[in-house]
Amino acid sequence: MVDVKKKAAELLSSEAVKVIIGYTEGTGGKPRAAFIQNVADVEKLIFNSQCVMNLAVYLTKAEIKKLGKPAIVAPVNVLRAIIQLAFEVQIQESDIVVLGITPDEKLVEFQSFAAIESYLEDFKMELDAKEKETLAKISGMSLEERWAYWTEELSECFKCYACRAACPMCYCHKCAVEQNKPQWIPVAAHQLGNMEWHIMRAMHLAGRCVNCDACHNACPKGINLNFLTKLMLADAQEQLGYTGPTLKEGNLLSTYNPNDQENFIK
Amino acid sequence: MTIEKYLVKKTSLPVLFDKIKASGKVVKAPKKKSHTTDFADVASFSEVTDDYIVTTQSAKSVAFPRVEKLFNYVKSKDGVQITDYALNAIPEVVMWGVRPCDAAGFDPLNAIFTWDINDVIFTTKLKKTTIIGFSCQNADENCFCTSVGGNPGSTQGSDILFTKLSSGDYLAEVISEKGKAIQALAPELFEAAPSEDKEQNLAKVDVKFTKEIIKEKVDKYFESDVWKEQAQRCIGCGTCAFVCPTCACFDIQDENHGKNGHRIRTWDSCCFSQFTLHTSGHNPRPTQDRRWRQRIMHKFSYMPDRINVYGCVGCGRCSRACPVDMNIAEHLTNISKM
Numbered sequence: 097m098v099d100v101k102k103k104a105a106e107l108l109s110s111e112a113v114k115v116i117i118g119y120t121e122g123t124g125g126k127p128r129a130a131f132i133q134n135v136a137d138v139e140k141l142i143f144n145s146q147c148v149m150n151l152a153v154y155l156t157k158a159e160i161k162k163l164g165k166p167a168i169v170a171p172v173n174v175l176r177a178i179i180q181l182a183f184e185v186q187i188q189e190s191d192i193v194v195l196g197i198t199p200d201e202k203l204v205e206f207q208s209f210a211a212i213e214s215y216l217e218d219f220k221m222e223l224d225a226k227e228k229e230t231l232a233k234i235s236g237m238s239l240e241e242r243w244a245y246w247t248e249e250l251s252e253c254f255k256c257y258a259c260r261a262a263c264p265m266c267y268c269h270k271c272a273v274e275q276n277k278p279q280w281i282p283v284a285a286h287q288l289g290n291m292e293w294h295i296m297r298a299m300h301l302a303g304r305c306v307n308c309d310a311c312h313n314a315c316p317k318g319i320n321l322n323f324l325t326k327l328m329l330a331d332a333q334e335q336l337g338y339t340g341p342t343l344k345e346g347n348l349l350s351t352y353n354p355n356d357q358e359n360f361i362k
Numbered sequence: 363m364t365i366e367k368y369l370v371k372k373t374s375l376p377v378l379f380d381k382i383k384a385s386g387k388v389v390k391a392p393k394k395k396s397h398t399t400d401f402a403d404v405a406s407f408s409e410v411t412d413d414y415i416v417t418t419q420s421a422k423s424v425a426f427p428r429v430e431k432l433f434n435y436v437k438s439k440d441g442v443q444i445t446d447y448a449l450n451a452i453p454e455v456v457m458w459g460v461r462p463c464d465a466a467g468f469d470p471l472n473a474i475f476t477w478d479i480n481d482v483i484f485t486t487k488l489k490k491t492t493i494i495g496f497s498c499q500n501a502d503e504n505c506f507c508t509s510v511g512g513n514p515g516s517t518q519g520s521d522i523l524f525t526k527l528s529s530g531d532y533l534a535e536v537i538s539e540k541g542k543a544i545q546a547l548a549p550e551l552f553e554a555a556p557s558e559d560k561e562q563n564l565a566k567v568d569v570k571f572t573k574e575i576i577k578e579k580v581d582k583y584f585e586s587d588v589w590k591e592q593a594q595r596c597i598g599c600g601t602c603a604f605v606c607p608t609c610a611c612f613d614i615q616d617e618n619h620g621k622n623g624h625r626i627r628t629w630d631s632c633c634f635s636q637f638t639l640h641t642s643g644h645n646p647r648p649t650q651d652r653r654w655r656q657r658i659m660h661k662f663s664y665m666p667d668r669i670n671v672y673g674c675v676g677c678g679r680c681s682r683a684c685p686v687d688m689n690i691a692e693h694l695t696n697i698s699k700m
Contacts, residue, residue, distance in 0.1 A: 128687035261599035314685030318397025
């Protein structure tokens with residue numbers, strides 16, 4: 097953390113950046129996002145295993161952009177989001193300074209997005225054994241059982257949209273759920289409204305989700321909605337060898353390659 | 363009526379619970395799920411938990427659910443036929459295990475739903491609801507009821523309030539006629555009042571500020587940068603409003619199926635970016651700090667000015683549920699020191 101703080105202080109005092117987006121201590125010893133604009137406040141930066149919020153969500157927020165050029169403290173989940181956002185032309189290299197951070201709080205400096213991309217090659221986006229076990233359980237259900245499982249799970253949802261707000265990939269200024277000419281998704285948090293919202297959300301994140309679990313962590317009801325996207329990630333890994341976002345082939349499901357096999361079309 | 367005090371033995375509590383269920387009333391009580399504790403239909407007393415500071419969601423759903431079908435309609439050549447809400451089908455509900463902060467939340471809610479017109483769906487539901495409160499023995503760092511006029515043993519809003527005594531038995535305070543009606547279901551369980559002091563059995567919640575000071579400050583610092591500073595990390599979801607016992611904003615939607623349809627009321631939140639978006643495209647609250655200011659001003663200035671009641675009971679639910687740790691007690695404490 098010493099190196100990260102030192103670098104952050106340098107960047108602020110040289111005015112290379114206007115704000116450091118990082119983690120600081122919050123309520124009850126839990127971390128929260130910090131927007132540090134003064135060198136003196138750099139000391140407030142912290143990093144630990146509880147710092148799981150994906151800070152990349154702030155990179156596309158108008159209110160935060162107004163603060164000026166940011167440097168962002170970036171563990172692997174934030175780095176992945178940065179690469180995906182870069183592919184989607186939401187951020188550019190000149191817009192931000194990335195202060196990579198390892199689990200043992202060491203600073204990793206990057207001169208370019210390409211350098212982040214090659215760093216991430218050592219951190220393949222793969223599902224762990226526990227995630228695979230849960231997915232196998234869900235996939236092993238009959239159609240009726242699976243419908244009942246998701247209906248029950250999503251019945252908790254009251255549509256606060258914390259999942260959307262916490263997701264670095266949900267940066268649309270106007271989301272499809274707020275369109276009402278025509279209205280695609282029922283506004284109400286009833287069974288149909290919830291099911292359509294969560295299916296739409298998951299499909300919109302197909303091949304874009306960076307598997308950071310920000311949606312699940314943000315959910316006040318603890319809904320396992322992240323397993324909808326994990327299921328697609330598992331398919332993408334198995335069938336297409338997908339291991340995470342890249343600068344060239346960021347949108348897995350909207351990427352066309354003349355060599356793609358089409359033998360699934362019957 | 364004046365409050366009547368009794369002793370209810372801990373062994374009598376499940377008996378009373380069963381008697382209420384047997385009376386045909388719908389009973390909702392705190393039930394643990396995998397991630398949350400919320401009011402839910404419970405089959406028996408064994409499903410009821412007492413291991414919670416406050417439930418994840420407030421008790422407001424009993425009268426103001428997240429989706430309410432207001433009326434059905436059928437369109438035809440001759441016009442529109444409306445089938446009104448069946449008020450007489452609203453059941454008697456007993457909310458068991460309501461914390462004093464939550465019970466106090468029904469006053470501001472009621473003030474909003476009866477402000478200009480009497481919202482008969484809400485008020486009928488509330489009339490048919492009996493609140494069985496349980497005082498708090500425990501509080502956490504998010505609790506601040508004592509800073510907004512409440513306390514962990516407040517009887518406000520409850521029909522009966524139980525306070526656990528050192529023996530494990532309960533002091534029962536019967537507060538209203540609705541409470542008397544519950545007592546009448548099993549009068550033998552309500553024994554002579556205990557001598558033990560109620561206060562020593564309550565959680566300690568430090569006073570951080572007063573609601574009057576917050577009102578004075580927010581009225582004065584409407585144009586301050588404090589709102590921007592505080593709202594920086596807010597990501598604009600609706601969690602705070604949806605878990606809040608006093609947030610009453612709603613959206614109205616028509617759901618059509620051919621010529622049939624119904625009009626519904628669903629929860630809404632001032633923290634959503636489109637909450638005040640006009641048809642013209644103009645939004646008077648274009649940024650998150652304006653929306654955060656609105657949230658606080660509404661609770662601590664506009665509500666007391668217009669309907670003579672504050673819109674915060676200090677339950678701290680919004681702080682616990684917030685995905686980015688927008689701690690309302692911390693923010694209000696800072697405002698109180700301005």
